[in-house]
Amino acid sequence: MSDADDEARWADAALAAALIAINPTGLRGACIRAPHGHARDRWLGLLRDYLPPVEPLRRVPVNVGDERLLGGLDLAATLGAGRAIAQRGILADADGGFLVLPMAERFNASTLAHIAAVLDTDTVVLERNGLASRTPARIGVIALDEAGDDEEPVRASLLDRLPFLIDLSGLRAKHVDATVFDADAIALARTRLARIRGDDLCEAVCSVAMKLGVASVRASIMAIRAACALAALHGRAQPTDQDAACAVRLVLAPRAAVLPEQAAPSETRSDPPPAPDESGRNEPPPSTAGESDPHDDGDESDRPDMPLDELLLAATVAAIPRGLLQRLRVQDSGASRARTDGRAGALRQSMRRGRPAGTRPGDPSAGIRLNLVETLRAAAPWQPLRRAARAPSLARRVEIRRQDFHVTRYRQRTQTTTIFVVDASGSSAINRLAEAKGAVELLLADCYVRRDQVAVIGFRGTDAELLLPPTRSLIRAKRSLAGLPGGGGTPLAAAIDAGIALAEQVKRAGHSATLVLLTDGRANIARDGSGNRERAESDARAAASRLRAASITTLFLDTSPRPQVAAALLAAAMDATYLPLPYADAASLSSVVKGARAPARR
Amino acid sequence: MGQPFPFSAIVGQEEMKQALLIAAVDASIGGVMVFGDRGTGKSTAVRALAALLPPMSANVGCVYACDPATEQQWCADCRARSEHTALKAHRIPVPVVDLPLGATEDRVVGALDIERALADGVKAFEPGLLARANRGFLYVDEVNLLEDHLVDLLIDVAASGENLVEREGLSVRHPARFVLIGSGNPEEGELRPQLLDRFGLSVEVRTPTDLGARVAVVRRRDDFERDRTVFIEHWKKDDDRVRRHIVKARARLPAIGVPDSALERAAQLCMSLGTDGLRGELTLVRASRALAALAGDAVVGDDHLRRSASMSLRHRLRRDPLDDTGSTARVERAVAQLFGPGTAA
Numbered sequence: 001m002s003d004a005d006d007e008a009r010w011a012d013a014a015l016a017a018a019l020i021a022i023n024p025t026g027l028r029g030a031c032i033r034a035p036h037g038h039a040r041d042r043w044l045g046l047l048r049d050y051l052p053p054v055e056p057l058r059r060v061p062v063n064v065g066d067e068r069l070l071g072g073l074d075l076a077a078t079l080g081a082g083r084a085i086a087q088r089g090i091l092a093d094a095d096g097g098f099l100v101l102p103m104a105e106r107f108n109a110s111t112l113a114h115i116a117a118v119l120d121t122d123t124v125v126l127e128r129n130g131l132a133s134r135t136p137a138r139i140g141v142i143a144l145d146e147a148g149d150d151e152e153p154v155r156a157s158l159l160d161r162l163p164f165l166i167d168l169s170g171l172r173a174k175h176v177d178a179t180v181f182d183a184d185a186i187a188l189a190r191t192r193l194a195r196i197r198g199d200d201l202c203e204a205v206c207s208v209a210m211k212l213g214v215a216s217v218r219a220s221i222m223a224i225r226a227a228c229a230l231a232a233l234h235g236r237a238q239p240t241d242q243d244a245a246c247a248v249r250l251v252l253a254p255r256a257a258v259l260p261e262q263a264a265p266s267e268t269r270s271d272p273p274p275a276p277d278e279s280g281r282n283e284p285p286p287s288t289a290g291e292s293d294p295h296d297d298g299d300e301s302d303r304p305d306m307p308l309d310e311l312l313l314a315a316t317v318a319a320i321p322r323g324l325l326q327r328l329r330v331q332d333s334g335a336s337r338a339r340t341d342g343r344a345g346a347l348r349q350s351m352r353r354g355r356p357a358g359t360r361p362g363d364p365s366a367g368i369r370l371n372l373v374e375t376l377r378a379a380a381p382w383q384p385l386r387r388a389a390r391a392p393s394l395a396r397r398v399e400i401r402r403q404d405f406h407v408t409r410y411r412q413r414t415q416t417t418t419i420f421v422v423d424a425s426g427s428s429a430i431n432r433l434a435e436a437k438g439a440v441e442l443l444l445a446d447c448y449v450r451r452d453q454v455a456v457i458g459f460r461g462t463d464a465e466l467l468l469p470p471t472r473s474l475i476r477a478k479r480s481l482a483g484l485p486g487g488g489g490t491p492l493a494a495a496i497d498a499g500i501a502l503a504e505q506v507k508r509a510g511h512s513a514t515l516v517l518l519t520d521g522r523a524n525i526a527r528d529g530s531g532n533r534e535r536a537e538s539d540a541r542a543a544a545s546r547l548r549a550a551s552i553t554t555l556f557l558d559t560s561p562r563p564q565v566a567a568a569l570l571a572a573a574m575d576a577t578y579l580p581l582p583y584a585d586a587a588s589l590s591s592v593v594k595g596a597r598a599p600a601r602r
Numbered sequence: 603m604g605q606p607f608p609f610s611a612i613v614g615q616e617e618m619k620q621a622l623l624i625a626a627v628d629a630s631i632g633g634v635m636v637f638g639d640r641g642t643g644k645s646t647a648v649r650a651l652a653a654l655l656p657p658m659s660a661n662v663g664c665v666y667a668c669d670p671a672t673e674q675q676w677c678a679d680c681r682a683r684s685e686h687t688a689l690k691a692h693r694i695p696v697p698v699v700d701l702p703l704g705a706t707e708d709r710v711v712g713a714l715d716i717e718r719a720l721a722d723g724v725k726a727f728e729p730g731l732l733a734r735a736n737r738g739f740l741y742v743d744e745v746n747l748l749e750d751h752l753v754d755l756l757i758d759v760a761a762s763g764e765n766l767v768e769r770e771g772l773s774v775r776h777p778a779r780f781v782l783i784g785s786g787n788p789e790e791g792e793l794r795p796q797l798l799d800r801f802g803l804s805v806e807v808r809t810p811t812d813l814g815a816r817v818a819v820v821r822r823r824d825d826f827e828r829d830r831t832v833f834i835e836h837w838k839k840d841d842d843r844v845r846r847h848i849v850k851a852r853a854r855l856p857a858i859g860v861p862d863s864a865l866e867r868a869a870q871l872c873m874s875l876g877t878d879g880l881r882g883e884l885t886l887v888r889a890s891r892a893l894a895a896l897a898g899d900a901v902v903g904d905d906h907l908r909r910s911a912s913m914s915l916r917h918r919l920r921r922d923p924l925d926d927t928g929s930t931a932r933v934e935r936a937v938a939q940l941f942g943p944g945t946a947a
Contacts, residue, residue, distance in 0.1 A: 380714065
C-alpha cells in the first residue's frame with residue numbers, strides 16, 4: 001500500500017475516534033480490525049485522549065462468565081452476611097464508558113447477545129442465582145477484531161450496532177504518529193452537538209444505504225449521527241454535504257454489500273470491479289480516499305450540481321476498498337453458519353463444555369467445578385442447627401460442611417461436522433461422480449435428522465477447494481455439490497491436507513469432525529501441482545499418515561468400478577474405514593455408508 | 603429502563619404487528635415467533651406491545667396474579683386463602699417478562715429462597731420468571747441462542763400451562779399460562795423444530811425495501827431518541843386507539859362464528875400443505891377468528907383465512923432439507939390454489 005493511502009486510512013480512523021468522543025451516547029463505538037500491535041494501541045490511546053476523562057475504557061476478557069458480565073450472587077459477602085448479597089457485573093460497572101473486547105471474533109454468541117441487549121436498552125437485566133434487578137448502563141463497545149483471513153469474523157449482530165468498522169491492518173508506526181485532533185476542540189464540539197439536527201440528510205443517506213445493499217436501518221441512523229458530529233467538530237450549525245459524504249464514507253462504505261449500478265461519473269469509477277481471482281485485501285483503495293482527508297473539504301464540492309444522494313454515493317463508492325466485495329461474499333457464505341455458543345476459547349473451556357446436566361453432591365476436583373449456589377442451597381436448611389451447635393461468637397457465619405458440596409455436571413455436546421471430500425477428477429467423473437453425489441445427498445438428509453453440520457471440499461485439477469464451509473444449510477450443501485464440475489487430475493494429497501485443516505478447525509471450535517472421502521484413490525497430481533504420478537502417490541501416502549496422526553474419524557469410499565488395492569492401502573494408512581462401492585444405486589450406497597459410520601463415530 | 607417506542611409509530615412490518623395483535627386478542631393462540639433481519643424493530647415491536655395492553659384484574663397479594671373470575675385455575679395459595687376470607691381484586695398491568703439469555707434455571711422456574719433459608723432456616727419457594735409471566739407474555743429475545751435445557755423447560759411449561767418444581771426438597775406446582783414471544787435471527791442458529799412448533803404464529807420481518815419507508819423509520823427513531831416524552835405524547839392518541847381496538851376485539855371474540863365452510867377450507871389448506879398434526883388447523887382457525895374480531899366482522903370468512911394462513915402455517919410444513927423453496931412461498935401457492943388468485947396478505 002502506498003503511504004498516502006495508509007495516511008488516509010489513519011486519518012479516517014482518527015476521525016472516527018473523534019466522532020465517537022463527540023457523541024459517545026449516539027455513536028457507540030467501533031470495530032477495529034488489526035493484529036495486536038502499535039496501530040491499535042495508538043488508536044485506543046487517541047480515543048482515550050479524546051473522550052472525557054470520566055469515560056472509562058474497560059477490557060473484557062474473551063472467556064468472561066455471565067456471573068461477572070451481568071452480576072450475580074456475591075458469594076463471599078453472602079456467606080459473611082448470612083443473606084443474599086448481589087454483586088454488580090462488568091456491564092453495570094461500565095455505565096457511561098466503553099467496553100473493549102479483545103479478540104472480539106472469539107466471544108461466544110450469548111456473551112455478545114448480552115452486550116447487544118445493553119447497547120439497545122441501556123439496561124442490564126439480571127435474572128440469575130435467585131436475584132432479579134435492572135440496572136441502567138449506557139455503554140459503548142470497542143471490538144478488537146484479530147481474526148485471520150480464514151477465520152470467522154466478528155459476529156454480525158455486534159457489528160450491526162457499532163457505527164465504525166475500521167481496518168488498521170498493515171499500518172506502520174510512521175503512519176499512526178499524527179495526533180490529528182486536540183481534546184479541547186472535541187470537548188467544544190461536544191457542547192455544540194445538541195443543537196445540530198441531521199433531518200435533511202435522512203433521505204439521501206437512506207437512499208445511499210439502499211443502493212449499497214446495507215440492509216440494517218441502524219447503519220443509516222448512525223451515519224446521520226456521524227454527520228452531525230462532524231458538523232459539530234467543524235463548528236457548523238448544520239451538517240453540510242461534505243459532512244454527509246464523509247459520514248457515509250466512514251459508516252456505510254465498509255458495510256457495502258453490492259456495488260451500486262449507476263454511480264456518479266468521476267474518475268474513480270474507471271476502476272474495474274475486483275476480478276474474482278484477485279487476492280483482494282492487500283489491494284490499495286482507490287486513490288480518492290487520500291483526497292478526502294478530514295480537513296480537506298474541497299474534494300466533493302468540486303461537483304456542486306449533483307443531487308445529494310448521488311454525491312454521497314460517489315464519495316462512498318470511492319471509499320469502498322477494492323476486494324471488499326470479494327471478502328463480503330466469503331463472509332456471506334459463512335454468515336448462515338449456525339454458530340451456537342461454545343465456539344469461543346474452545347480448548348480452554350473444554351472442562352465445562354456441553355449442556356449443564358444438573359448438579360450432584362460431590363467434591364470438586366480437577367475439571368469438576370463446584371457449584372457454589374447449589375452448595376449454599378444445600379447448606380441453608382441446616383444453618384440453625386449448626387449455628388446452635390457452635391459458639392455464639394461464630395453464630396452469624398454460614399457453615400458449609402463437606403457433605404453440602406455440589407458439583408456441576410455437563411453433558412458433552414454431540415455436535416458433529418461431517419466433511420465431505422469429493423473427488424471430481426477425470427477418472428472419478430467417468431466412474432461415478434454422479435452416483436457419489438447422489439449418495440452424499442442422501443447422507444445430507446441423514447445429517448439433517450441428527451442436525452449435524454456439513455462441509456464440502458471438492459478436488460480436481462491441481463487443487464482442493466473448500467466449496468462449503470461448515471453449515472447446517474443442507475440446501476447449500478446440495479447446491480455446491482450440484483455445481484461441482486468433473487474432470488482434470490486427482491490432487492489427492494492436497495485434498496487430504498485440506499480435509500485435515502478443516503477438521504482441525506472444526507475441532508478447535510469444540511465440535512467433533514468426521515471426514516468422508518469419496519475418491520478412486522488414483523492420485524496423479526503431487527502437492528506442488530506437478531503431474532508426476534509417483535510423487536503424487538507418495539505425497540498422498542504422506543498426507544494419509546498425517547491424517548492418521550491427527551486421529552480424525554475417516555470414511556474412505558472407493559468410487560472406482562472395481563475395488564483397488566492401492567486405495568485400500570491408502571485407507572489403511574489413514575486408519576480409515578474402507579468401503580469399496582459395489583455397483584449400486586445411491587440409496588444402497590447410503591445404507592452402506594450409514595452402517596459403516598455408526599461404529600466409526602463411536 | 604426507558605419508555606418503549608410507541609407501537610403505532612412502527613413503520614411497516616404489518617404482518618408482525620398483525621400477529622402481535624392477534625396474540626393480544628386471543629392469548630390461547632400459543633405465542634408468536636418473530637424471525638428477521640437485524641435492525642428491523644423486532645424487539646421494539648414486542649416491547650411496544652407490552653406498553654399497549656390494557657390492565658387486567660388479579661387477586662391482591664397473589665404472586666401469580668390469579669384471575670378472580672376463573673377460580674378453578676387458581677394457585678394453591680389463593681385457594682387456601684379464599685377459604686378463610688374473601689379475596690380482593692385489583693387491576694394490574696399485563697406482565698411482560700423478559701427472559702434474558704443468561705438466566706439460570708432456578709431463576710426461571712423458581713427455587714429455594716436462599717435468603718429466608720439462611721436467615722430463618724425456612725424452606726420457602728421463591729417464584730421465578732414463569733410465575734411472573736402467568737397470564738401475560740414471556741419474551742425471549744434471540745430465542746435461538748437459548749440454552750437447550752432452558753428451551754426444553756419452556757416447551758414443557760408452555761404446553762401444560764403449569765410449572766412443576768421438584769428441587770431442593772421443594773415440591774411446588776403453580777399456574778404458568780403465558781404467551782411465548784420469541785425473536786431471533788435465523789442466521790445465528792436454527793431453532794429446534796420442537797420449539798418452533800409450539801409457537802402459534804410465526805412471522806418473518808425484512809428490512810423495508812422502499813426508500814420512503816426507510817426514511818420514515820430513520821426519522822422516527824431519531825425523533826424518539828431526541829425527545830422521548832414529546833414523541834410518545836405525539837403518538838399517544840394512535841396508541842390509545844389500538845388499545846381500544848384490542849379491548850373491543852377481545853369482547854367480540856367469543857361471539858365470532860366459525861361456519862363449517864371455513865373449517866373445511868382450513869382443513870383443505872392444511873391437507874394440501876401436508877402439515878403435521880392438528881395444531882396448524884387449530885391455530886389457523888383461531889387466528890382467523892381473532893382477525894375477524896379485530897376487523898369487526900361477525901363470522902370467519904375466506905379473507906381472514908387467507909390473511910392468517912402464512913403466519914399460522916409456514917413453520918409447520920414438513921421440511922424437505924433438500925428443497926429450497928421458501929415455506930412462505932409454499933403456503934402462498936397453496937392459498938392461491940384453494941382460494942383462487944387474489945391479494946394474499
